[in-house]
Amino acid sequence: MADSHDARAVARQHTARLLKMLRGYGPPAAVPPAESEPTALPGKPAAVTEVPAAYSRRPDRTPPRLPLDVVRSDAGADCTEQREPGVSRAAPELARDGRESLPAARERSAFAPIATVGESLARQRGALGELIAKAQQRVRLDRMFLAYLPPHLHDHAVLVRLDAESWVVHTDSASWATRLRYALHNMREALGQHLGIALPKPQIRVVPAVLPPPPRPRLKLTKRNAKLLEVAARDLADDRLSAALRRLAAHASKPPSEPIENQPPLR
Known part of the structure; x- marks a missing residue:
């Protein structure tokens, strides 16, 4: 009887435990861990696929460059605002030999105005x-001289020398020299006051203009060549070309002095 009573008690305990498990009150049943299988073969690394980016990178935009004069004005304004009163600007850095250092010289030359060709030539020394x-x-004296000279004489007067010692003017003919003599006498005092010197008596020299080369003589058709054209025109089958050669041969006025058969052959 005792054994049957114990068996019933154990059965009731198992039954109550099963009911709790079915209703969700009991502890969950232990699930055995599943064995993981390798997805790749041993010894070979798995390949990784690169996914393209969903956006494209925009290039960095550099700020626009300002003109040189704007940079200078802004830099000057900033320096004047930041500089305290009574504080002088620092002198450029000097090297050991007393010359300005290369970085300071480059910084100064970057903001220095560029000289024109005329200014560069004016700074030349020596013979040049x-x-x-x-x-x-x-050039300055020539402009002053033409400013006081009457306009109708500009094309017939060339200033050679104009100073306190001599006043020389060239012209192209004697008739224009007479007109220049009166014109220079009338403008002598006013031009001297403008230059600040006492002008001497003008010297007018006649220098004829360089004559153009003689024209080349016109080419003329010789009598012998005219006769050759007539002979060639008679032997041509083309009527139009034959007529053109006859008209060209008609420019020779005089007939040849001897027949063509007796003349020497052309070379």
């Missing part, structure tokens, strides 16, 4: 500088 100075002085 003297020649350029004389040419510029000559």
Whole structure:
């Protein structure tokens, strides 16, 4: 009887445990872990597929460059605002030999104005500088001279020298020299006051203009060539070409002095 009572108690315990498990009150049944199978063969790494990006990178845009004069004005304004009163600007850095250092010289040259061709030539020294100075002085004197000279004489007067020692003017004919003599006498005082010197008596020299080369003589049709054209025109089957050669041969006025058969052959 005792054994049957114990068996019933154990059965009731198992039954109650099963009911709790079915109703969800009991502990979950242990699930054995599943064995993981390798997806790739051993010794070979798995290939990774690169996915393209969903957006494209925009290139970096550099800020627009400002003109040089705007940069100078802005830089000057910033320096004046930041500089305290009574504080002077620092002197450029000097090297050991007393010269300005290369970075400072480059910084100064970057903002220095670019000289024109005329300014560069005017700064030349030596023989070239003297020649350029004389040419510029000559151009100024020529402009002053033409400003006081009557307009109808501009094409017939060339200023050669104009200073306190001599006044020389060239012209192309004697008739224009007479007109220049009166014109230079009338403008002598006013031109001297403008130059600030006492002008001497003008010297007018007649220098004829260079004559153009003689025209080349016109080519003439010789009598012998005219006779050859007539003979060729008679032997041609083309009537139009034959008529053209006859008209060309008609330019020779005089007949040949001897027949064509007796003349020497052409070379």
